[in-house]
Amino acid sequence: MTEDSKKWYDNEITQGILHKKYLHDGEETFDDLVNRVSSIFSEDIREDVKNALYNADLCPAGRTLYGAGMKGKGKKLSLSNCYCCTTPEDNLKSICDVDYEMSVIGSQGGGVGVALDKIRPKGARINNSAKISDGVEFCLRKFNTTGESIGQGQRRMAMMVMLDCKHPDIYEFLHIKERNEKLSAMNITIKMTNEFMQAVVNDTEYELYFKVDSTGEEIHRTIRAREFFEEYCKVNVDWGDPGICFIDRVRDYHLLSGYPEYQIDTSNPCSEFFGVAGNACNLGSINLYNLVNDKFTDYAYIDYFKFGKMIRLGVRMLDEVLDYGYDMQPMDMHRKCIDDWRSIGLGVFGLADMFVAMKVKYGSKESISLVSDLFDFMNRIALDESCNIAKEKGTYGKYDWEKQKKSPIIKALRLTEEGCKLYDKIEKYGLRNGTLLVVAPTGTLSLLMGKLSGGVEPLFKVGYDRTTHSGEDKGVVFRVFSRAVEDMLNHFNLPANMTNEEVKEKFNWVVESEDVSPADRVAVQSVMQEYCDGAISSTVNLPQGTTWETVYDIYTNAWKQGLKGITVFVSGCKRGNILGVDTNKQDDNTFKYDSIEPISRRGEKEVDGKTFRLKTACVDKFYLHVNKTDDGDVFEVFANPSNGCVSNIGTITRLVSMALRSGVKVEEIIKELRATKCAGCQALRNKGHKDIELSCGNAIAKALEMSYNKGIEEEDTSGLLECPSCHQKTLRPEGKCFTCTCGYSRCE
DSSP states (O other): OOSGGGGGGOSHHHHHHIIIIIOOTTOOSHHHHHHHHHTTSOTTTHHHHHHHHHTTSEEEOHHHHHHTTOTTTTOOOOSOSEEEOOOOOSSHHHHHHHHHHHHHHHHTTOEEEEEOTTSOOTTOBOSSTTOBOOTHHHHHHHHHHHHHHHTOSSOOOOEEEEEETTSTTHHHHHTHHHHOGGGTTSEEEEEEOHHHHHHHHHTOEEEEEEEOTTTOOEEEEEEEHHHHHHHHHHHHHHHSOSEEEEHHHHHHSSTTTTOTTOOOOEEOTTSSOEESTTOEEOEEEEESGGGEESTTSTTOEEOHHHHHHHHHHHHHHHHHHHHHTGGGSSSHHHHHHHHHHOOOEEEEEOHHHHHHHHTOOTTSHHHHHHHHHHHHHHHHHHHHHHHHHHHHHOOOTTOOHHHHTTSHHHHGGGGSHHHHHHHHHHHHHOOSOSOOBOBOOOHHHHHHTTSOOOTTOOBSOSEEEEEOOSSTTTTOEEEEEOHHHHHHHHHTTOOTTOOHHHHHHHSTTOOBGGGSOHHHHHHHHHHHHHHOSSOBOOEEEEOTTOOHHHHHHHHHHHHHTTOSEEEEEETTOGGGGGGSOOTTOOOOOOOOOSOSSOOOTTOSSOEEEEEEEEOOSSOSSEEEEEEEETTSOEEEEEEEESSSOHHHHHHHHHHHHHHHHTTOOHHHHHHHHTSOOOHHHHHHHHTTOTTSOSSHHHHHHHHHHHTTSTTOOSOOOSOOBOOTTTOSSOEEEETTEEEETTSOEEOO
16 A cells, blocks of 8 residues: 555545544544454455555445444444335334334434335224324324434434325325425335336326225225326426335346345335345445546546456455344344345446546446446346355355346346356355345445545536635635546646636536436436346436426436436425525515505615626526615516517516515515526527526526525526535535535435
């Protein structure tokens, strides 16, 4: 290990995360972490794990980093990140039993996922004093309270709650967060079947059905599938929830799909791991960026020999984590799952950085082909190594070749000569692990290991500004680039103060999340899913003003291409506020007049005005002046456009001003102004003119929003949110989670 190899972790971001999340009392350095974590492994791989950590080639997930080496030291810590809970039966005892199961898991640092498919719908008869059921909302409230209580302190228990699309409560489930802010920290997802999605595409009716076993009551409800799905997409734009899961694909496409006893009902909170009740995600990830040789040249290539070594080491490392952490599992049911299935989840990080180093644009045909080759290789090597370990130590407890060979992952091996040899080898020796590959968001992990991109995600931003918090330079603003971009600028001797646009203009293969079309995002994930027996946590980040039709197209396309699930996050949506962060920093904009008759524009209150300059397709200098009362209420808006239809714009602003003086909520006016998009503006925006508003109405809406930004006259277009921990705009949404460079994460 050279001095140069140590330098990557001597930076404020890595050190901040290290001290905030992973070091214990008495530990001070990265060396302390590496020595403690590597100590739990057998002598056969201990030095290899240590070197992999020092070189940032391979890393186990957060709970293993924190819990490794702590067995027998008085702390109850699980080495697994998240668990799939028992699906509660339709009775109070079962619900309370699952609530206790969650409590025990949460107390040891784990997150949970649970399905509510068996809970009777709202309004169904019950045999107690309440007479009728509250439906799934009762469980949501109860479980949310548990998550908040168990997670008091620095961590709050991450939670996923799923509901089958056949359940009559899906409309209530869809709108639950609009009515109950207390549930906003809980991820919720609707499980869509192929039957339902086909009804959406065909625009046909779909029957919701539930039979209450205890009373014999049968509940039927017929809906228009497309109508519901359109409403779902609209809510998704506003809230970033519920998520979507294509449950038939989940159940049919994994290594254990031939085992009828392996019934999947739910996922972990970030939806990269789906498992039987009691199973958990035991995760680790390989750094793809470190596999690139001759970076930033026309001769850059993937070192497949090194990749193979890391895959084999990763499988063995995670398999040994199961043994070390066996006694540290929360409950007997979790130890039994290890006995039965020995599930692991090896994934990747640094994919987007790898593309930069290879001079490949994320979403291009070349990138899709490269991902296909990488994951085909990863699948085959992981299966081969699990088979090698099975030969040495034995298979997972429930292993049965007659069931195993029914998996489409195993069947696909017979399509090539090399695959046939592996097929025969597995038939002879079996497999050590029932699950092998998943792609987690790796938000905090990828930042810890050198400011790299997470999981399948593109670069969220090329770079952003951050302020130092310690040392002599406390309070100094510094520029933070992704690892690949930073190395590339050094490689070409370019200044470290380049803007994101300057970097992208000079290196046309460098793209940010908002530059990658949703169709290309789905295509990359789809080819990755073909070789991944688990699932992939993925978030498509979209700009404010995205329509529900766009979300509709993303989800239907994702289903058609065989994804197991995907998340859409629209900038400015209310999901950003689950962390106590108001992205617009608006004051109370509810007027309290007792009449809808407009008050005089010259009323008794003094006004304070501010002018904003914006731009649309037909108005290159759109001056908008917003007046506020001395109480801070928006009162009226005037426009002075350089060109365009002056009379139409004047009419809009006069009507907006009248609505403001009539006590209409500003947020409702903004919503209406944003409802219609101009084709000309949209066309220019799609061609890269990001300073163009989507219509004159949208420009007026933006001026109203900006007037509440406490003197900040330019809208923040970074897409990053303010972190509730460090209070800097460095919080990025990804894979149903939020991650900040300071080490804060919500959902890990």
